[in-house]
Each structure stands twice: as structure tokens, then as C-alpha cells.
Amino acid sequence: xxxxxxxxxxxxxxxxxxxxxxxxxxxxxxxxxxxxxxxxxxxxxxxxxxxxxxxxxxxxxxxxxxxxxxxxxxxxxxxxxxxxxxxxxxxxxxxxxxxxxxxxxxxxxxxxxxxxxxxxxxxxxxxxxxxxxxxxxxxxxxxxxxxxxxxxxxxxxxxxxxxxxxxxxxxxxxxxxxxxxxxxxxxxxxxxxxxxxxxxxxxxxxxxxxxxxxxxxxxxxxxxxxxxxxxxxxxxxxxxxxxxxxxxxxxxxxxxxxxxxxxxxxxxxxxxxxxxxxxxxxxxxxxxxxxxxxxxxxxxxxxxxxxxxxxxxxxxxxxxxxxxxxxxxxxxxxxxxxxxxxxxxxxxxxxxxxxxxxx
Amino acid sequence: xxxxxxxxxxxxxxxxxxxxxxxxxxxxxxxxxxxxxxxxxxxxxxxxxxxxxxxxxxxxxxxxxxxxxxxxxxxxxxxxxx
Numbered sequence: 311x312x313x314x315x316x317x318x319x320x321x322x323x324x325x326x327x328x329x330x331x332x333x334x335x336x337x338x339x340x341x342x343x344x345x346x347x348x349x350x351x352x353x354x355x356x357x358x359x360x361x362x363x364x365x366x367x368x369x370x371x372x373x374x375x376x377x378x379x380x381x382x383x384x385x386x387x388x389x390x391x392x393x394x395x396x397x398x399x400x401x402x403x404x405x406x407x408x409x410x411x412x413x414x415x416x417x418x419x420x421x422x423x424x425x426x427x428x429x430x431x432x433x434x435x436x437x438x439x440x441x442x443x444x445x446x447x448x449x450x451x452x453x454x455x456x457x458x459x460x461x462x463x464x465x466x467x468x469x470x471x472x473x474x475x476x477x478x479x480x481x482x483x484x485x486x487x488x489x490x491x492x493x494x495x496x497x498x499x500x501x502x503x504x505x506x507x508x509x510x511x512x513x514x515x516x517x518x519x520x521x522x523x524x525x526x527x528x529x530x531x532x533x534x535x536x537x538x539x540x541x542x543x544x545x546x547x548x549x550x551x552x553x554x555x556x557x558x559x560x561x562x563x564x565x566x567x568x569x570x571x572x573x574x575x576x577x578x579x580x581x582x583x584x585x586x587x588x589x590x591x592x593x594x595x596x597x598x599x600x601x602x603x604x605x606x607x608x609x610x611x612x613x614x615x616x617x618x619x620x621x622x623x624x625x626x627x628x629x630x631x632x633x634x635x636x637x638x639x640x641x642x643x644x645x646x647x648x649x650x651x652x653x654x655x656x657x658x659x660x661x662x663x664x665x666x667x668x669x
Numbered sequence: 670x671x672x673x674x675x676x677x678x679x680x681x682x683x684x685x686x687x688x689x690x691x692x693x694x695x696x697x698x699x700x701x702x703x704x705x706x707x708x709x710x711x712x713x714x715x716x717x718x719x720x721x722x723x724x725x726x727x728x729x730x731x732x733x734x735x736x737x738x739x740x741x742x743x744x745x746x747x748x749x750x751x
Contacts, residue, residue: 363709560714561730568718599711 324456330449331500332669333460334393334492337636338384339623340372346482352538353478360482365598369485369624371470374533378410378488382421382466385488385632389462390425392669393492397425400492401458403432404448406441406628408657409468410434411522421464431458438516439594439656440506441465441628442489446652447504447662449493460494465628472518472525474554475538483597484555485624489632491669499667502581505573506662515561516657520554566600566655571607573663574653581649581665588614589648590638590668594655595620595630615643627656635668644668672750677724677743684719685739688712698740706739726750 345368346357360366372381382405390397403422410417418432437444442465449461469484493501520541528539541554574593578585591614593601598620605616617634626633631652638644646668653663672680682696691706702708708716713736717728720742726749728736736742 363711558730560710560733563711563714564718564730567715597711603711603715 326452326454326456327459327495328454329496329499330453330493331496331498332446332491332666333395333494333496334389334391334669335632335635335639336385336388336390336392336490337629337633338381338488339633340370340376340381340486342371342373343368344371344485349475349482352475353481355478355482363597363599364483365601365618365621366482366624367621369482369622370487372468372486374529376468378405378407378466378468379417379420379424381468381486381488382417382464382490383424385464385466385490385629386421386425386462388636389490389492393460393494395460395492395494397427397462399460400425400427400430400462402449402452402461403427403430404445404461404463405432405434406437406445406463406465407434407467408436408438408441408518408627409466409471411471411526417466425462427462437628437654437660437662438658439596439627439630440654440658440660440662442631443504443652443654443662443664444506444660446491446493446501446664446666447506450501450504453493453495460492462490462492464488464490465630465632467627467629469555469625469627471529472520472555474541476540476542479559480555480557483625485626487623487626487629487633489629489636491632491635501667502577502665504662504664505576505580506660507573508658508660509565510658512561512565512659513657514556515558515565515659517556518554519556525554563597563600563603565659566596567603567607570653570655570661571604573655573661574604574608574651577653577663577665578651583649583665585610585614587649588651588665590615590617590644590650592617592631592634592638592650592652594653595623595634596625596656628654639668672724672747674743674747677746678739680723681716681720681739681742681746684716684723688715688719696739698738698743700739701737702739702742703737720746724750
């Protein structure tokens with residue numbers, strides 16, 4: 311016997327704003343500055359070697375008790391202020407992170423409540439270094455689709471938690487921080503089409519190899535001794551394959567430069583502009599060498615400011631792009647209202663790029 | 670079409686010179702990329718991608734670590750060209 315739908319009534323479709331825009335941006339950099347020289351007290355390396363291969367001069371590490379939610383809260387405040395709205399106007403809070411130490415609950419609902427975004431939809435997304443650009447895409451679509459009016463997108467990481475600080479191949483790269491953006495309705499297009507995708511075939515190129523329970527034990531040891539724990543001695547990782555956040559550097563470099571430059575180019579074309587129209591190029595701050603090689607591949611006009619926040623911030627994964635935007639605006643390297651090409655790429659491998667009008 | 674050893678060597682030397690500034694004349698078969706020419710892993714990857722384009726070959730990531738000397742790379746490229 312077949313059933314028949316009642317078929318009565320016409321559903322109301324959601325109605326959103328015609329356009330979405332980036333209304334505010336904010337950043338939080340933890341207080342503790344860790345220089346290359348300090349890193350070299352744990353690994354056999356030099357300041358010059360680290361600078362040459364990564365462009366990193368110093369990075370910020372969060373305090374032991376500081377969580378990704380704490381950092382996200384600090385970044386959200388200035389973003390809301392710039393947007394000129396209070397947290398109670400937020401209809402959604404999206405947190406992009408891979409270093410919130412609990413699978414559940416997500417960081418976003420706790421953040422929303424702390425901010426005073428009562429009843430806001432709140433969830434985390436896991437797209438590693440591409441997470442922030444994924445969040446911007448979702449937020450823009452939500453505003454235009456009618457499921458939200460104002461959305462807070464936060465990229466936040468505490469990578470020092472999952473970094474093996476004694477691994478001379480990776481100890482100097484990863485860092486901590488938070489960046490936030492408020493997306494809301496706009497009279498003119500403020501966020502161009504997103505070009506995004508993934509390649510799971512290369513999932514092993516960047517991956518976390520030590521489960522959180524072991525990491526938490528090592529964090530406790532570090533907090534107790536005040537020194538980086540010996541992950542190999544603790545049995546958390548194999549001595550032959552040091553580093554918990556495993557990265558196949560050459561594979562990632564090849565993919566990031568020669569596969570991502572065309573994605574960035576597509577984002578420019580999808581936005582209906584040319585590279586000459588850009589006021590800034592803001593790639594994920596993975597490694598200065600990747601940024602330099604991307605510029606070469608993209609053949610960007612030489613006068614376009616390029617984000618180089620990695621020098622003093624390190625690689626903060628999902629936080630790196632909003633942190634770089636925050637710095638470039640604060641230092642007046644780029645104009646308010648300028649067009650910026652942003653591209654996130656990383657573990658997954660996942661990527662997302664779009665042209666945005668800066669707040 | 671396969672190129673002879675000298676053609677591949679001089680083409681590779683050009684690429685190395687462009688990426689690293691190493692004098693093309695120093696790019697000889699017995700030289701180690703890392704030890705003698707001081708080329709780091711990321712510059713090596715740029716050289717590999719440019720060599721793929723120039724010689725019409727594919728050099729997988731896993732293969733790159735086996736290319737210790739300039740001669741290894743020349744041989745690999747010649748073999749790959751068939």
C-alpha cells in the first residue's frame with residue numbers, strides 16, 4: 311500500500327540579504343613571545359636556519375591554562391567593535407579549529423555564551439588551515455540564504471599543544487593565536503564566490519599522530535616541570551618518526567604552490583576582477599617560502615601588499631589569515647574597504663579561497 | 670623525445686641556477702644537491718617541478734629523496750623520457 315503526502319500548504323522559503331560583507335575583524339596574539347633562539351635551546355638548530363627555511367623570526371605561544379575559547383573571546387571583542395554591533399545581535403557563531411581539546415561539546419556554543427550571543431546557532435568546523443576561509447564561505451551563504459543576519463567566524467589554534475617541541479623538523483613552525491571576523495548584510499557585494507575543495511588522497515601529508523589523551527598527559531608534565539616534555543621518552547611517539555603533527559614538507563610545498571596558485575587565480579576570476587584590482591594578497595601563513603613561491607606562480611603585480619605576518623606570529627593554522635588581516639589594517643598597509651584575496655590550505659588536504667572587501 | 674646526458678645536464682643546470690643562483694658550471698653529475706650545492710628541500714622541490722615541465726617527465730614526491738646527486742637526477746629524467 312502506498313502512502314500519499316497530504317500536500318497541503320506552501321512552505322515559506324528563507325529570505326536573506328542580497329549581499330554579505332565583512333563588517334569587522336579582530337585578532338588576539340598570546341603574550342608570550344618565543345624567539346628562534348629560545349626554540350634552539352630544545353632543538354639542535356639555529357636562528358639563521360629557521361629564518362631561511364620558514365621566514366619565522368618569533369612566534370607566540372599561549373599560556374598553559376589559556377584555551378582556544380579564551381583566545382577566541384579576545385579576538386571576537388575587537389571584531390564586534392569594528393562591526394559596530396553587540397554580541398546579542400549574532401545569530402550564529404562558527405569556530406574553525408583543530409586544537410579544541412574536546413570532540414564534544416564544540417568550542418562555539420561556550421564562546422557564544424561567554425560573549426553574550428544568547429541563543430545563537432554555534433558550531434565548530436574542522437578544515438585545519440583552510441578552516442577560516444570555509445567559515446567565511448558558510449557565513450556569507452547563511453547571511454544571503456536567510457539563516458542568519460550577523461555571523462561571527464573565528465579561526466583559533468593552540469598548536470603548541472600538539473607540537474613536539476623537541477622535533478627539529480617542526481618545533482619552530484607552529485604557534486598559537488586567534489582571529490575573528492563579523493559577517494553580515496551589505497548593500498554591495500562584500501564576499502566573492504568561494505573556490506574550494508579537498509584531496510583526501512593526500513591525507514597523510516599533514517596529520518596529527520598522537521591522540522588527545524596522550525597529549526593531555528604530556529601537557530600536564532610540561533605544566534609541572536615548566537619544560538618541553540620528551541614525547542619520545544614518554545612513548546607518545548616513535549623515535550624514528552618524531553613529531554606528533556606530521557607534515558611531509560616537500561609534498562605540502564608542491565601542493566601548496568603549484569596546486570593552490572591556480573585556485574587563487576580562479577577565486578580572482580570568479581569575483582569578476584583582475585589581480586591588478588587587489589589591494590592585498592593574504593594567503594594562509596604556512597611558510598614564507600610558500601608565500602614567495604605562490605606570488606611567483608600567480609604573477610601578482612609587484613606593488614600589491616602581501617601578508618607576511620608569519621615572521622612574528624608563526625604558523626597559526628586557522629587563525630593565520632584573520633590575524634594577518636588585522637595586522638595589515640592596523641599598520642595601514644592596506645586600506646579599509648580594499649579588496650583582498652585570501653586563501654587557506656592545509657590538512658585534509660582541504661582548501662578554500664575568496665576575494666573579500668576588507669572592513 | 671629522449672635527450673642525451675649533456676642536454677639534460679645543461680637544462681638542469683639552468684634550472685638550478687635560476688632557482689638558487691648556483692653557477693651553472695658547478696652543476697656537475699658528481700655533485701650532491703644538499704652537500705655540495707647547498708640546496709634545501711624546498712628549493713629542491715621547485716627544481717623538480719621546473720624539471721618536470723622542461724623535460725616533460727613526472728617525478729613523484731617519493732622519488733625526490735632518491736635524487737641525491739645531479740647525476741641521479743639526470744639519469745632519472747633520461748629514463749623517464751624513455
